[in-house]
Amino acid sequence: MRRAVITGAGAVSAFGVGLAALFDGLAEGRAAVGPIRSFDASTFPVRVAGEVPIAGIEAQWLARELNGISKGAEIAHAAAADGALRDRKVAFALLAAAEAWRDAGTPPGLDARLSFAAGLEQAFLEDLAPLWTGHSVDWSKDAKAPLPPTRYRSTVDLGPRLVAKLLSLRAPFFIHASACAGGGLAVAHAATLIERGEAEMVLCGGTDSMVNPLGIGGLSRIGAPSPRNEPDACRPFDRRRDGLAVGEGAAAFIVEEESLARSRGARIRARILGWGSTQDGYRATAPLPDGSAARRAMELALRRHGVAANRVGYVNAHGTGTPLNDPAESLAINGALKGATVPVSSIKGAVGHLMSASGAIELAACLLTFERGILPGTAHHRELDPDCPIDVIGETPRRAQVEVVLSNSFGFGGQNVTIALGHPEAAA
Amino acid sequence: MIAAVVATALRTPEAIQADPPAGRHARFLDRLGLHALDAGLEALAAAKLSAASDRIGLFVGTSGLRPRWDEMRAALSGPSAAGPWEAGLRKLHPFWMLQHLSNNMHALLSMEAGIRGEGATFGGAVSGAEALQAATRALHANAVDAALVVAYDEAVAAMVLARPGELTRELGHIEVSSGVDGNPQPSADEIENSGAATSVVQAVSWLRRTAAPGSAVLLSNATQGFVSVVRVEVF
Numbered sequence: 108m109r110r111a112v113i114t115g116a117g118a119v120s121a122f123g124v125g126l127a128a129l130f131d132g133l134a135e136g137r138a139a140v141g142p143i144r145s146f147d148a149s150t151f152p153v154r155v156a157g158e159v160p161i162a163g164i165e166a167q168w169l170a171r172e173l174n175g176i177s178k179g180a181e182i183a184h185a186a187a188a189d190g191a192l193r194d195r196k197v198a199f200a201l202l203a204a205a206e207a208w209r210d211a212g213t214p215p216g217l218d219a220r221l222s223f224a225a226g227l228e229q230a231f232l233e234d235l236a237p238l239w240t241g242h243s244v245d246w247s248k249d250a251k252a253p254l255p256p257t258r259y260r261s262t263v264d265l266g267p268r269l270v271a272k273l274l275s276l277r278a279p280f281f282i283h284a285s286a287c288a289g290g291g292l293a294v295a296h297a298a299t300l301i302e303r304g305e306a307e308m309v310l311c312g313g314t315d316s317m318v319n320p321l322g323i324g325g326l327s328r329i330g331a332p333s334p335r336n337e338p339d340a341c342r343p344f345d346r347r348r349d350g351l352a353v354g355e356g357a358a359a360f361i362v363e364e365e366s367l368a369r370s371r372g373a374r375i376r377a378r379i380l381g382w383g384s385t386q387d388g389y390r391a392t393a394p395l396p397d398g399s400a401a402r403r404a405m406e407l408a409l410r411r412h413g414v415a416a417n418r419v420g421y422v423n424a425h426g427t428g429t430p431l432n433d434p435a436e437s438l439a440i441n442g443a444l445k446g447a448t449v450p451v452s453s454i455k456g457a458v459g460h461l462m463s464a465s466g467a468i469e470l471a472a473c474l475l476t477f478e479r480g481i482l483p484g485t486a487h488h489r490e491l492d493p494d495c496p497i498d499v500i501g502e503t504p505r506r507a508q509v510e511v512v513l514s515n516s517f518g519f520g521g522q523n524v525t526i527a528l529g530h531p532e533a534a535a
Numbered sequence: 536m537i538a539a540v541v542a543t544a545l546r547t548p549e550a551i552q553a554d555p556p557a558g559r560h561a562r563f564l565d566r567l568g569l570h571a572l573d574a575g576l577e578a579l580a581a582a583k584l585s586a587a588s589d590r591i592g593l594f595v596g597t598s599g600l601r602p603r604w605d606e607m608r609a610a611l612s613g614p615s616a617a618g619p620w621e622a623g624l625r626k627l628h629p630f631w632m633l634q635h636l637s638n639n640m641h642a643l644l645s646m647e648a649g650i651r652g653e654g655a656t657f658g659g660a661v662s663g664a665e666a667l668q669a670a671t672r673a674l675h676a677n678a679v680d681a682a683l684v685v686a687y688d689e690a691v692a693a694m695v696l697a698r699p700g701e702l703t704r705e706l707g708h709i710e711v712s713s714g715v716d717g718n719p720q721p722s723a724d725e726i727e728n729s730g731a732a733t734s735v736v737q738a739v740s741w742l743r744r745t746a747a748p749g750s751a752v753l754l755s756n757a758t759q760g761f762v763s764v765v766r767v768e769v770f
Contacts, residue, residue: 150620225658227635232619263598263637263658281665284597284637284658292655299672324624325632384653384678386593386645391563391633400651403589407678519633520642522654 111301112531114373115361117206117312118471119199121157121354121458124172125206129458129468130475136503138457138486140338140352145195145318152327154336156318157354157459164198173205173273175213182273190257191265194229196464199357200266200314201273207310208274211361212373219361220306221280222296223267224289224313226463230260230321266314270359276310283463287425288384288518289313290358291466291526295382297362307367312359313467326353331429339487341460343426343453344433344499346492351427354459358467376474378529380414380511383407387521393431394517398439401523405443405513408525416444419527420509421482423469425517426453427460436515437495443513450507452500456486466516470526473512477530482507538671538736542581544574546687546731560643563633568640571687571731575644582735584681587649592679594655594670595641596662596686644685652679662686663732670736680737687731 118125121139122132132139140157148154161168166187173179182201191197200223208214238248257265264282271280281296283289290313297309317326326332333340333350341352368375383404387395394401409416422444424436440451454472461468472483484504491499510533514526546567555561555569564572575593579585633639638656645654653673657665663686670682 147618150618151624152620227637264660279661282657282659282662283655284662285641285654285656286636286638289656296655296669299676303672303675320619320624324620325627325635327620328625328627328629329632330629384655385589386651386654388587388645388649388651390646391639391642403651518638519636520638521645522638522641522656 109302109304110365111298111362111379112365112368112375113360113377113379113474114363114368114375115207115211116358116376116471116474117203117210118356118358118468119159119202120356120468121159123160124202126210126471129471130479133454133457133472133475133483134479134481134504136484136486138338140340140457140459143318143323146320148323151323153323153332153353155338155340155352156323157352157457158318159195159199159356164192164195166192169198169201172202175209176205176273178273178275179205182269186269190231191261191269193231193257194261194265195316195318195355196226196314196357197261197266197269199316199355200225200270200359203312203314203357203359204270204310205273207312207359207361214308214361214371214373218278219274219276219308219310220278220300221267221271221276222283222293222300222309222311223270223280224283224285224293224463224467225263225266226315227317227322228260228263229319232320234259270310274310278306283313285522286518286520287460287462287465288516288522288524289463289466290468291470291514291516291524292384294360294362294379294467294470294526295384295524298379298382301362301364308361308363310359311362312357313464314357315461315463316355317353317462318355323353333428339456341428341456342487343424343428343456343485344437344492344495344497345428345488346490348428348430348433348492351429351455352459354455354461356458356461356468357464358471360470375531377477377531378533380527380529380533381408381411382524382526383411384524386523389521391520394435394521396435398435398437398442400521401436401439401515401517402442404523404525405439405515408513408527414511414527417447418511419444419449419513420507421476421512422449422451423473423483423512423514424451424453425515426455426485428453428455432517433492434494436517437497440497448498450482450500450505451497452483452485454483456488466514466524469516470514470528473514473528476507476509476512480506480508482509538674540734541737542578542735544577544581544733546570546574548730551730560647562630563643564640565634567687567731571640571685571733572644572647574731574733575683575685576648578733578735579648579683582681584735585648587651589651590680591650592652592654592670592673592682593641593645593650594666594682594684595638596657596664596666597637597640598658598660598662598688640685640687650683667734667736674736682736683733684736685731685733
């Protein structure tokens with residue numbers, strides 16, 4: 108039977124560029140949500156975010172970060188010239204993918220596929236504003252100008268397309284647009300392609316940034332972020348929780364067929380033991396209160412390859428810190444694990460909600476458990492909500508050796524996905 | 536595993552020029568999204584799969600999450616010196632973000648039809664074919680008994696037409712001209728490129744058990760370059 112394993116990983120988060128920065132931040136129990144610096148948010152209702160600590164992304168800097176990839180400098184400069192780097196998630200995708208590729212040993216000569224989640228197409232208000240006449244847009248003002256490919260907006264596939272160019276991936280790629288479940292589904296899709304023999308290697312993950320005027324403005328209007336503009340804006344499973352913290356970043360993985368990985372001597376970071384996908388079919392803006400569909404996603408992830416629930420040693424929760432998600436997810440966890448006391452944490456208090464990339468960055472965090480024997484903590488969780496009767500790891504990470512972990516991602520509109528990861532030496 | 540397309544519902548370019556059915560989702564969906572949702576429900580009904588189920592999947596392909604110009608006006612309608620929030624972002628409709636989420640139609644259709652099985656939304660140029668492929672994989676894995684596949688897109692939105700300004704020069708077949716309120720006027724080609732297509736796909740083995748009628752058989756699908764190819768033959 109063909110099995111999927113992770114042999115490379117890369118991450119960009121509020122802790123900085125690189126998987127090590129994410130690991131170090133989580134292992135030390137730090138939190139990185141703070142005032143927005145990449146644009147002037149002083150007049151916005153939401154003024155804090157888990158922002159990647161890079162104010163402006165410039166071609167020279169990106170080219171240096173992409174070192175070791177032959178097309179790195181070329182892609183970085185071309186993206187800057189086209190205006191693509193105005194959409195921060197484009198650079199995040201390139202950085203995470205390049206790190207994952209290097210981490211996997213820059214596997215040569217393989218026809219890797221790409222399965223990536225990306226968020227909102229970003230509208231560039233600065234392009235549109237000069238065309239505004241006061242009551243309409245006069246497009247003719249721009250009709251003769253040379254229009255770069257990213258005029259007015261970045262397309263949904265812009266980041267993944269540049270990743271494919273960067274790494275010379277010629278196989279077709281898949282863009283996942285399932286909101287906050289997208290990153291998890293992209294990895295699940297990769298595992299499916301491997302298991303079915305449709306691919307030998309897949310570069311997968313997710314990238315997103317809504318830390319821009321339009322993104323923060325839209326989220327402010329919908330009221331999902333915490334109304335407090337404090338670094339502890341997101342307090343998952345805490346009685347005092349009052350909303351999410353916006354985050355940004357990316358994570359990428361090289362997923363490949365296990366025997367191929369072993370034959371080329373690749374380091375296996377984790378095994379993908381299964382995944383499950385369900386839908387609430389309930390409401391667009393609220394999870395199913397009894398958590399039953401989320402529970403089924405967790406159960407399906409275990410059942411796919413017959414992993415017993417009692418092997419699960421840690422759950423990385425979706426844990427948004429919103430009033431409705433956390434109790435429903437607690438019910439789901441208790442149901443799927445049959446009431447067993449299993450440590451649970453959410454990293455959203457530390458890095459914010461990465462939206463389309465959340466499932467990917469949280470899967471990256473799960474690798475910490477295997478590689479350093481550390482279960483990430485839940486930043487700003489201090490008072491357990493009685494409606495969340497689960498074993499929440501508080502602000503201090505725990506030391507533990509675990510065999511199987513589950514990573515939950517529950518998206519807007521009730522799309523749920525759970526990935527089951529196994530220790531590299533775990534039995535299938 | 537052989538999968539069969541057992542029901543389809545389409546919304547042609549001509550059909551989508553009519554108003555979509557009125558309903559409670561109009562606050563959250565644009566015109567084409569409403570047409571796609573309606574077509575999805577029609578396909579399910581034609582396949583006699585109207586009951587809520589954990590064993591029905593939903594797979595959607597659309598081009599992506601796109602801010603549309605008509606809503607963006609609010610963001611530009613004030614003095615810029617006050618900053619983007621005061622200048623107009625504060626005037627965005629509270630549902631603006633929801634209306635533009637790429638899986639918005641997916642969410643509302645799953646809710647309306649009670650679809651609780653596997654699901655995913657794909658974005659980009661060949662996302663409809665990717666959705667169909669994902670549906671067949673879910674059938675193959677026995678994760679679902681049936682899957683509703685929906686693909687929809689519009690080339691008539693102003694933000695879409697704006698960017699192909701470059702294509703106007705390079706390809707010469709897309710005319711971008713000023714229309715009502717300064718928005719680009721879609722050409723006939725672009726209207727022809729807008730629409731919604733839905734299919735209900737089931738495993739033939741399942742059909743044999745249930746004796747449900749099948750109209751076509753999906754024998755294989757493959758992706759070549761950036762074009763997905765789906766082979767369908769009469770069942």
